[in-house]
Amino acid sequence: MPTVQYFEIPADDIERAQKFYRDVFGWDMQKWDNRENPAQEYYMFETRDDKGNPGLGGGMMKRQSPQHTITNYITVSSIDEYTSKIEQSGGMVMMPKTNVPDMGFIAVCLDSENNVFGIFEATNSKP
Secondary structure: OOEEEEEEEEEOOHHHHHHHHHHHHOOOOEEOOOOOOOOOOEEEEEEEOOOOOEEEEEEEEEOOOOOOOOEEEEEOOOHHHHHHHHHHOOOEEEEEEEEEOOOEEEEEEEOOOOOEEEEEEEHHHOO
16 A cells, blocks of 8 residues: 655755754765766764654755655656546646656645645665
8 A cells, every 4th residue: 555655845945944953853964976967965864762763764855946845756657647546536747657767656746625745666666
């Protein structure tokens, strides 16, 4: 069953935001080595519960617009299948299927209530 597996935090000031999340939650962020776009500043991190068990993965990037808010990503088996379901169910695809180097594909959508969410298909998710 598709589940929320990743979330992305936009920031106006990446250093300030990283310090905030490090100080409050202990999250250490590592710059992602994007070979297709090395100039892109994107940081990845893992969350953990109070016992040290792994939680959701996360990422941080520069805010793209004033409306850019935290986005939850739901892992699916097929972006193509789920974007079709989203549109048939009254949602909208805002950013079409986009390659994430060495990981898979993402798309960003709106639900029927205008809430933004993302879907993610891992490269190895197909049989």
